[in-house]
Amino acid sequence: MTSVRVERLYKIFGPQPTELVRRLEAGADQEEIKAAGATAAVVDASFEVGEGETFVVMGLSGSGKSTLIRMLNGLLTPTSGQVLVDGEDITGMSAPALRAMRQQKMSMVFQHFALFPHRTVLDNAGYGLQIRGTSKSEINEQAREALSLVGLEGWEERYPQQLSGGMRQRVGLARALAAQTDVLLMDEAFSALDPLIKREMQDQLLNLNAKLGKTIIFITHDLNEAMRLGDRVAMMRAGRIVQVGTAEQILNEPADDYVATFVKDVDRSRVLTAASIVEPQATAPPGEDPVPSDTPMADLFTRMSARAVPVPVVDEQQRVLGVVTPAAVFKALCREVPAVGDGEHAEIEEASDV
Numbered sequence: 001m002t003s004v005r006v007e008r009l010y011k012i013f014g015p016q017p018t019e020l021v022r023r024l025e026a027g028a029d030q031e032e033i034k035a036a037g038a039t040a041a042v043v044d045a046s047f048e049v050g051e052g053e054t055f056v057v058m059g060l061s062g063s064g065k066s067t068l069i070r071m072l073n074g075l076l077t078p079t080s081g082q083v084l085v086d087g088e089d090i091t092g093m094s095a096p097a098l099r100a101m102r103q104q105k106m107s108m109v110f111q112h113f114a115l116f117p118h119r120t121v122l123d124n125a126g127y128g129l130q131i132r133g134t135s136k137s138e139i140n141e142q143a144r145e146a147l148s149l150v151g152l153e154g155w156e157e158r159y160p161q162q163l164s165g166g167m168r169q170r171v172g173l174a175r176a177l178a179a180q181t182d183v184l185l186m187d188e189a190f191s192a193l194d195p196l197i198k199r200e201m202q203d204q205l206l207n208l209n210a211k212l213g214k215t216i217i218f219i220t221h222d223l224n225e226a227m228r229l230g231d232r233v234a235m236m237r238a239g240r241i242v243q244v245g246t247a248e249q250i251l252n253e254p255a256d257d258y259v260a261t262f263v264k265d266v267d268r269s270r271v272l273t274a275a276s277i278v279e280p281q282a283t284a285p286p287g288e289d290p291v292p293s294d295t296p297m298a299d300l301f302t303r304m305s306a307r308a309v310p311v312p313v314v315d316e317q318q319r320v321l322g323v324v325t326p327a328a329v330f331k332a333l334c335r336e337v338p339a340v341g342d343g344e345h346a347e348i349e350e351a352s353d354v
């Protein structure tokens with residue numbers, strides 16, 4: 001399996017990029033970079049994505065997400081810093097070596113599906129394999145299998161325009177899966193879909209990946225989507241990653257006023273799970289059905305409103321971890337996020353003002 005590590009990554013668009021990195025390292029701000037006629041799209045980004053992890057990069061328009069993801073697969077060359085794929089720095093690779101790395105290790109799913117209108121669904125799903133020179137029979141076999149994984153069995157001979165938006169994106173996902181790379185890069189992959197379909201696709205991705213265990217790097221500007229999908233979320237603002245953490249960490253310990261303001265309206269009951277408020281206890285109270293530790297608090301409301309008693313919580317092996325009490329649920333939901341600081345109200349829109 002493949003892991004991805006990013007170290008002190010910068011991307012400056014405009015004149016004298018290397019000099020501007022040096023100035024940023026010395027403490028220059030975005031204003032200074034702008035005054036020099038350039039844009040600092042990604043500034044000093046460092047993180048590691050583990051094998052099988054879903055890592056979401058979240059930020060508003062212009063915060064640098066697309067630039068970042070394009071450096072991860074070598075579509076853009078960083079101004080400085082390193083991108084290590086399986087420990088190998090890809091930033092100095094030749095174009096053919098990069099192409100080979102992408103074909104073997106990383107597939108991308110795009111926002112607008114990027115399907116070929118005159119190819120069938122099957123041919124679209126097999127496209128990544130075709131450019132790799134795989135035999136026709138193998139392409140068809142893997143493409144069929146990938147289409148069936150995303151629920152499109154029976155649609156192989158149709159054309160993209162005969163499909164709904166959600167189905168088209170399933171073809172996009174199938175194409176990435178058929179290529180059988182360990183890493184999936186998903187750039188606003190569900191952003192063009194209607195809210196209901198978007199949620200269905202999120203569910204499908206979560207279910208699929210519970211089986212497939214791919215490493216997924218998912219870009220979105222939708223905070224709820226980030227919190228739903230990410231094992232960890234990186235919050236980007238004006239080119240910088242301002243916090244990396246689990247959804248719970250970001251909600252409960254926002255790194256700064258900006259993040260605190262951003263997460264203020266998140267439905268905490270859907271993000272926070274029983275695991276975060278379980279009170280350790282070796283045995284379950286008798287007669288109460290246990291819930292898994294990843295149960296969102298919202299799913300406990302009906303039960304607790306009928307009978308206000310502690311609910312036992314178990315891990316994946318059905319071992320008792322402890323109990324969740326109604327009082328603990330209330331307390332977690334009412335928790336105040338740190339106040340937004342002294343007169344310096346963190347304007348969320350500022351993020352796009354790079």
Ligand SMILES: Nc1ncnc2c1ncn2[C@@H]1O[C@H](COP(=O)(O)OP(=O)(O)OP(=O)(O)O)[C@@H](O)[C@H]1O
Nearest residue numbers: 013039041059060061062063064065066067068354
């Ligand atoms: N090729 C380019 N030349 C100059 N500036 C660029 C280029 N690509 C991106 N930028 C600038 O870099 C900054 C980051 O852009 P980027 O597209 O990475 O952000 P984003 O978070 O993906 O936003 P969006 O969701 O709107 O695509 C923006 O100010 C953008 O205008």
